[in-house]
Amino acid sequence: MAYARGKYAKAISDRSGMAFPYNEMVREWNGSLVHKSEYEGKHPQIRRKHITADPIALANAKSQKFQQPIQPFINDSTADQTIADSGGGGQAVVNLTLPGDFAFRTDGSISQTSTDANPQYGSMVPDDGAAENRKRELTAEVGKITIDALAVTILAVTVVSTDDGNRYFLDGVRQATPNFLRGNTYRFDQSDSSNSGHPLRLSETSGGTHNGGSEYTTNVTTTSDYTEITVASDAPSTLYYYCSNHANMGGSINISG
Numbered sequence: 558m559a560y561a562r563g564k565y566a567k568a569i570s571d572r573s574g575m576a577f578p579y580n581e582m583v584r585e586w587n588g589s590l591v592h593k594s595e596y597e598g599k600h601p602q603i604r605r606k607h608i609t610a611d612p613i614a615l616a617n618a619k620s621q622k623f624q625q626p627i628q629p630f631i632n633d634s635t636a637d638q639t640i641a642d643s644g645g646g647g648q649a650v651v652n653l654t655l656p657g658d659f660a661f662r663t664d665g666s667i668s669q670t671s672t673d674a675n676p677q678y679g680s681m682v683p684d685d686g687a688a689e690n691r692k693r694e695l696t697a698e699v700g701k702i703t704i705d706a707l708a709v710t711i712l713a714v715t716v717v718s719t720d721d722g723n724r725y726f727l728d729g730v731r732q733a734t735p736n737f738l739r740g741n742t743y744r745f746d747q748s749d750s751s752n753s754g755h756p757l758r759l760s761e762t763s764g765g766t767h768n769g770g771s772e773y774t775t776n777v778t779t780t781s782d783y784t785e786i787t788v789a790s791d792a793p794s795t796l797y798y799y800c801s802n803h804a805n806m807g808g809s810i811n812i813s814g
Contacts, residue, residue: 570595709742709785716751716806725757725798725806732807737788737796738814744785745798755800757784763809765799772801788812 566579571589582590586599712735715726727733727745737743745757759777762770773796776787784798792812799807 709744711744711746713749714745714747714752714757715749716755721805723755723800723803723806725755725800725808727808734809734811736811736813737786739788739790739792739812740814742785742787744783746783748782754802755806756802757798757807758801759784759786759810760797760799761793761795763797764804765797765807766801767799767804770797788814 564578564580567576568579568582568590569576570582570591572591572595575592577592581593583593583596584590585596712727713729715729716723717726717731719731724731727735735743747755747757756779758765758779759773760766760770761773762768764770766772775789775792778785794812796810796812797807798810
């Protein structure tokens with residue numbers, strides 16, 4: 558059987574169905590016969606990807622394992638600190654240093670500290686968690702920004718001269734009544750210059766020492782710039798803040814939790 562040949566021969570395109578000169582036809586990667594003007598190369602997503610080795614992969618990778626501390630918590634006679642080392646074979650050793658006289662609660666609620674001659678080891682629950690948190694507190698100053706490692710709620714204290722005398726303002730609110738939760742830490746920040754000569758103190762009595770009461774000092778830290786309290790679990794339902802030098806400047810604090 559004879560087929561069309563030469564410059565007058567025609568072929569039907571598998572793509573468009575149109576007739577084109579036979580000698581201008583080409584075959585695509587999928588076997589379709591198309592005119593050279595219709596030709597499309599193989600799409601990159603269809604091409605098989607050449608797989609190479611991962612330059613950062615580890616051969617025979619295994620999950621990292623940690624061994625138990627190689628020694629119990631001990632008393633270091635040269636420095637008051639508690640140290641434990643951990644790390645698997647051939648791996649870096651991680652040192653945990655706990656500052657101060659760190660007290661743990663053992664079975665039977667017997668408390669022994671790291672400085673005892675014969676410490677008893679029990680659970681890792683501190684005898685007074687709030688106290689230990691204060692020992693671990695870190696304050697770092699970067700420029701004029703102060704960063705506290707502990708979660709401390711800060712109340713900005715200013716002293717404003719009103720028609721009826723000087724009064725404390727907390728976060729801009731006159732003699733505000735904040736709500737504190739037991740176990741949390743709060744700081745009355747008196748870094749503003751208006752606080753000069755008006756040191757803030759706490760009391761269980763309204764008016765504090767100006768009304769026959771005494772200063773409340775449980776878990777309270779005072780400096781020239783702030784008064785900070787970690788509210789104890791047995792703190793009263795109401796505390797009062799007052800100026801130790803002048804009467805009628807403060808207000809009350811609601812305690813819950």
